[in-house]
Amino acid sequence: MSEAAFIQIQDLRKTFVMGKQKVHALAGIDLNILRGSFTVIMGPSGSGKSTLLYLLGGLDRATSGAIHVDDLALEKMDENDLGIFRRKKVGFIFQSFNLISSMTAFQNVTFPMRFAGIKGAERQKRAAILLSQVGLANRAHHRPTELSGGQQQRVAIARALVNNPPLILADEPTGNLDTTSGYSIMKLLSALNKEGRTIVVVTHDLRMRQFASEMIYLLDGLVVSEAEYEAAASFELQEKEVEEAI
Amino acid sequence: MRFWDLFSLIIENLNRRKGRVALTAIGVVIGTAAVVLLVSLAIGLQKSATSNLWGINDLSRIEVYPNYGEAMMVEAKIGGGGGGGGGGTVSNQKLLTTSALADIALIPGVQKVIPRDYLMGSAVMKAGTLEAWTNIMGIAGSDLDDMGYLSGQGTLELRKGTAIVGSWVVNNFYDPKIRPGQEPPVPPELMDQRVKLVLSKWTNDGQEVKKTITLQIVGVLQEMRNEADGSVFVTMEDLTTWNEWFNNGKRINRNKDGYNNVIVRAESPEVVVDITNQINELGFMAYSPQSTVEGINSFFTILQIIFGGIGAIALLVAAIGIANTMTMAILERTREIGLMKAIGATNKDVLTIFLGEAAGIGLLGGLGGVLFGWGGSKILNVFAMQYLASQAQQGMLGSGLSAVTPTWLLLFAIIFATMVGFLSGLYPALRAATLEPVMALKYE
Known part of the structure; x- marks a missing residue:
């Protein structure tokens, strides 16, 4: 490794308490993610991949272990510092877009800059550039309900980029989209990666592999090899066939 | 977050739910109008009582x-x-x-x-x-x-x-x-x-x-x-x-x-x-005359407090209305709060936004209440004058009863209503600020 990893994760654990039961969503993960990489974290539902993503973005706190992002130790930050960390370092993309329905595409894109204290003129300029970058210059004043799923996700991507974060975290970004829209969103993320941003995408869609520079497979809260993952996936497939037969 | 951004966001958020904000504010309007009208009446009574005292125009x-x-x-x-x-x-x-x-x-x-x-x-x-x-x-x-x-x-x-x-x-x-x-x-x-x-x-x-x-x-x-x-x-x-x-x-x-x-x-x-x-x-x-006036004044100060207190009960009910509206708003906007935190809002930002919205409802209600209270006292004065005129025709001496609304009362009522909104918003806003972002984002 020529340089220290952009993200370093050591023995990361996250335990949820459900009633009297403890669920180990992450059971001790060690991981390095390089700056400028396009990392795809693959895993079935319940494997802990979304939990890992939220921990990386400082939206949640680990039960134990350490996360360093760009040399910042997230476990040592208070709530306020985490807010500023998310503002400056991270752009989130969600499966359900999470656009504010009362705001236009343009207003949704400018929204994060209000918390960052960026002035009006600069906000307008950045939002206009980003919306045209994602191919939505002509839909800037439409509300989310007037846009297709793919267009909404493009607005969300533009919103994730406005504060120019070095890290983009995407949680099943194509989960709610048809194949064509999903593909174009992945192409867009790939283009952002080529600009030098570090991208981490969480998905269970095997087709995402073609865009990845790094693949991480998760099963039951642990990082596994590709072979182990394939075996589990085929087992899962068999199970599905059995269920369908019944 | 800069003040102007905060202010415009609060206005936009209130504007999103005009109907509900208006209904909640009406409660504050009634409370504030009651405070203004009743205290004006008490001040009017005091003025009328002291001015009718013989030779009490020079208090020094x-x-x-x-x-x-x-x-x-x-x-x-x-x-x-x-x-x-x-x-x-x-x-x-x-x-x-x-x-x-x-x-x-x-x-x-x-x-x-x-x-x-x-x-x-x-x-x-x-x-x-x-x-x-x-x-x-x-x-x-x-x-x-x-x-x-x-x-x-x-x-x-x-x-x-x-x-x-x-x-x-x-x-x-x-x-x-x-x-x-x-x-x-x-x-x-x-x-x-x-x-x-x-x-x-x-x-x-x-x-x-x-x-x-x-x-x-x-x-x-x-x-x-x-x-x-x-x-x-x-x-x-x-x-x-x-x-x-x-x-x-x-x-x-x-x-x-x-x-x-x-x-x-x-x-x-x-x-x-x-x-x-x-x-x-x-x-x-x-x-x-000052010693007499002081005695009268202390009596009317108590009267003002009692009258103001009656109005304040209406404001208390309005405060509960604001707290309810804000709690509902936070439930509805849980995902939005999660999103705000994801895109870089600190807990303090979220707290300030929701407190501002609650205070905004109070302020709107306060402005409306002052308008109605002040207008009400003017209308009361018109009726009082008509009554006094009819009394005078019957040969009775009118006492000059009227409601007096000083500027300080109007300012106080607006500030007080805003404070009521602010305090009512404290609990819901604290809840919003301390929501866990992940939980909020997953809220259905």
């Missing part, structure tokens, strides 16, 4: 009478007469002598000490064919401005041979030759006129002796709503001369006999009660 004034001892106290209080050459037989008497006046002048807060004296006999004023019985008063210092009197016509400066009359004196003139059934005479114009003052006394053998003096009227006072309205003021020198004539030429010694009455003016109404107490401790009899 203290009247001081000599203490003639136990036996003569009652007489002294009523008339203030019989002083001048009064005997010195009672041991505990305190007369308003020149040295006593100097003592009073030394009390801190005393601005002026003005001796007054009354005419010690009967006098009739004649203007042309009309006559009037008058209350003649001599003022030392010759300047009625010192007494706090306001000029209606002419001057407030007295000189030898001149007089200034109170506003009602003109109405006292009558025609001595008037017959039953005849119209009463038109009141004479007194300003700049020369009038005659006829003094009369009886000799020991029962013979009436008269002395006629010509006086130039140099001023007419404004209505003062105190004893000045019915009085004719002359210089102390003139009055002393006439009193000595009544006293068969015996000289009046102010060092020994003192004055009938002294007016003390304080630097401000606040020190009046204190000065009054100190003069009483010197042994004189001091009376200030």
